[in-house]
Amino acid sequence: MECSACSRPAVTHLDYAGRSLCASHFERLIKRRFKSDLRDQLEGVGLEDGGRIGVGVSGGKDSVTLTWLLQDALGEDPRFEIVPISVDEGIPGYRDASLDAARALTEQIGLSLEVVSHAEDHGISTQEVAEMEPDRQPCGACGVFRRSSLNRAARRLGCDVVATGHNLDDQAETTLMNLLRSDLEQVLRTAPHTEAPDGLVPRITPLASSTEQEVALLGVLKDLPFHGAECPHSVDATRRTYRGLILDLLDKEPSVRHRLASLAEELKRRVEPEREGFEGVSSCRTCGEPSSGGLCRACQMSKALRGA
Ligand code: SF4
Numbered sequence: 001m002e003c004s005a006c007s008r009p010a011v012t013h014l015d016y017a018g019r020s021l022c023a024s025h026f027e028r029l030i031k032r033r034f035k036s037d038l039r040d041q042l043e044g045v046g047l048e049d050g051g052r053i054g055v056g057v058s059g060g061k062d063s064v065t066l067t068w069l070l071q072d073a074l075g076e077d078p079r080f081e082i083v084p085i086s087v088d089e090g091i092p093g094y095r096d097a098s099l100d101a102a103r104a105l106t107e108q109i110g111l112s113l114e115v116v117s118h119a120e121d122h123g124i125s126t127q128e129v130a131e132m133e134p135d136r137q138p139c140g141a142c143g144v145f146r147r148s149s150l151n152r153a154a155r156r157l158g159c160d161v162v163a164t165g166h167n168l169d170d171q172a173e174t175t176l177m178n179l180l181r182s183d184l185e186q187v188l189r190t191a192p193h194t195e196a197p198d199g200l201v202p203r204i205t206p207l208a209s210s211t212e213q214e215v216a217l218l219g220v221l222k223d224l225p226f227h228g229a230e231c232p233h234s235v236d237a238t239r240r241t242y243r244g245l246i247l248d249l250l251d252k253e254p255s256v257r258h259r260l261a262s263l264a265e266e267l268k269r270r271v272e273p274e275r276e277g278f279e280g281v282s283s284c285r286t287c288g289e290p291s292s293g294g295l296c297r298a299c300q301m302s303k304a305l306r307g308a
């Protein structure tokens with residue numbers, strides 16, 4: 001298989017574009033796409049002239065590649081600062097190894113890593129949640145705690161925006177799941193954000209036009225230190241169902257992920273001007289995070305789990 005742009009051997013074939021690319025043309029494509037999405041998303045939150053960009057780094061392939069691309073795109077630009085943040089959920093044997101990868105990457109590119117933890121922020125680790133409720137996956141609490149910890153750290157560190165490593169497959173799955181649940185509100189809330197309620201640092205997803213496979217391939221080609229193992233609790237059956245549906249469709253519709261993601265963006269563009277802003281959002285009385293009641297969801301969950 002030859003590169004469609006030169007005669008060198010191809011490292012990948014892009015079904016949705018009907019092209020094969022060598023390592024160098026592939027890297028160029030992903031970087032060009034990344035920079036264009038990053039520029040648009042920063043412009044969407046009014047940061048085109050500079051700002052402090054927090055980045056959630058779990059140590060997995062997406063977040064490691066994202067951090068490397070951010071540093072590549074903005075590292076030399078004095079108007080921007082990149083602030084990597086890792087959330088330690090407290091999952092022995094898994095998170096420790098991925099935190100090592102996050103540390104190795106940030107050291108390699110000359111950034112310092114801020115590590116926060118569920119135990120410190122919410123008084124309970126994911127492992128403890130799993131042990132308390134052995135018949136259930138701890139993912140519900142884990143996801144709520146992680147989003148809260150990331151937002152708290154980003155606010156404390158003065159970040160104007162937080163970048164996360166969601167790729168095109170993630171965006172397509174989330175969109176399909178929310179559409180089939182008729183949950184328009186969730187579709188509209190999905191990052192990249194152009195606005196956010198007070199206290200919520202808006203999130204951007206500059207990798208969201210590249211597929212999971214493309215993000216992983218770039219990470220491998222650049223020899224980035226990522227941690228490949230899956231969380232031992234990761235059996236999110238619902239998400240797997242949607243992932244399976246999309247994979248089945250891909251055979252016949254190679255652009256299905258792109259279409260789902262652009263449908264979500266189109267819905268956001270059309271509906272957002274008519275929304276009423278973020279009325280009813282106040283601050284959690286315990287931790288100060290945005291909340292629609294007295295206590296935010298993370299504090300409610302932590303209280304229930306700890307019996308406090
Ligand atoms: S798979 Fe579940 S428990 Fe594991 S890190 Fe993700 S949300 Fe947390």
Ligand SMILES: [Zn+2]
Pocket residue numbers: 003004005006007008021022023024025
């Ligand atoms: Zn080429």
Ligand SMILES: [Zn+2]
Pocket residue numbers: 284285286287288289295296297298299300
């Ligand atoms: Zn709270």
